[in-house]
Amino acid sequence: MDIGMRHFHVTAVIFLFLFMLFKTILLLANNTILLDKVRKTTKIIDILLGVIAVATGVYLLTLKSTVESYIWVKILLVLFAIPLGIVGHKRQKKPLAVLSVLLIIYAFAVGETHSFKFKRDQFIVTKPDQAGKEIYQALCVECHGDDGKKGLYKAPDLTKSVLSESETTARILYGKGIMMGYKNELNDQQVQQVMDYISTFR
């Protein structure tokens, strides 16, 4: 359910963005006749896709235990960029349309890298005696749950993981699919600490 919702959200957003980009290109190419035609024919689809993107986005937000600040920034950027694009295309203002596309690309990058500057800060442990647990609770619990079994976005049950130590290290450093890698955020010692912690689940 959660993974289907995520795909649904991503698909709606991609189509919305492609329509927006196409209209901006038409505007930049001064093809205003075609632009008007495209605007009129895609209007209903645009609204429908917009509603789907927002509804699925809100649903995905409700799955999160904490909503990090980068997510709020992403939402605000998009909510600002869309009306900007609509006005830009309607009044044929090129800078507005281009700004809107750039803002959406930036919002996407912020969402993917979980950081405003596309690079996450090194994780700082505040309770060294329970570093593994602290890292896990801060970075992993959202999808894997307190006991490793939550399985958000089809995350495997960590109590049943059969990966070797080196495979597990690689998964944490580089991620796979929806799980992002933590190579910028965690140093070697911290990766080891969180691995030691999850091995207590097995």
Ligand code: HEC
């Ligand atoms: C956004 C959700 C999400 C977060 C956050 C997350 N994971 Fe994952 N994790 C996944 C998913 C999804 C997979 C399955 C990836 C695949 O094989 O396609 C996975 C796979 C794994 C695996 C491999 C398990 C196996 O048997 O295949 C390990 C180990 C793991 N995660 C540990 C962690 C650790 C440690 C953290 C925190 C540092 C973390 N994960 C954060 C979603 C997440």
